[in-house]
Amino acid sequence: MSNNSFTTTFTVDQTPETVFAAINNVRGWWSQDIEGKTDRAxxxxxxxxxxxxxxxxxxxxxxxxxxxxxxxxxxxxSFIDDKTEWIGTDIIFDISRKSGGTEIRFTHQGLVPDYECYDACSDGWSTFINGSLRSLIASGKGTPLSGTP
Incomplete structure (x- = not known):
């Protein structure tokens, strides 16, 4: 894993099982415009x-x-020259028990500062992971993007 890949970490008071369920509820924290199964390898x-x-x-x-x-x-x-920048990258959620709670370590491996979308994409991930996903885990309600207008 590149040290330059985007990573963010936070801790919540919920169990690893609750965190795992929330991560897999992609429509509840990222976007309601998701098609297909998100909860099975x-x-x-x-x-x-x-x-x-x-x-x-x-x-x-x-x-x-x-x-x-x-x-x-x-x-x-649509907003950058290399429209395919994310292809071949990996998005990883590591869940671990820490004293007093559960830590979520999110890494978008391959999303590096050299990418044209890095600033916009890392800002977006920060909003969805530290805001919406964290809220979904803590309160049961995230703030995903709504359906296509």
Whole structure:
């Protein structure tokens, strides 16, 4: 894993099992515009946000209470020159018990500062992971993107 990949970490008071369930509820924290299964290794799903971003993601690891990993199979960005920057990258959620709670370590392996989308994408992930996912875990309600207008 590159040290330059985007990573963010936070801790919550909930159990690893609760965290794992929330991560797999992708429609509850990232976007309601997800098609396909998001909660089983080997499955693939499609994410779509207006005309600016769409991607196809395969669930590569699904270890209850410990880890979820995705591999980006296809990607399109309308707002940068290299519309395919995410292709071949991995999105990883590591879950571990820490004193007083559960730590979630999110890494978008391959999302590096050299990428044209790095600033926008890392800001987006920060919002979804530290905001929406954290809220879904803590309160049962995230703030995912709503369906396509």
């Amino acid at each position: 080997g499955e693939a799903f499609d994410y779509h946000y207006r005309d600016s971003h769409r991607c196809r993601i395969k669930v590569t690891e699904h270890v209850p209470g410990k880890r979820v990993a995705w591999h980006v199979l296809d990607n399109y960005f």
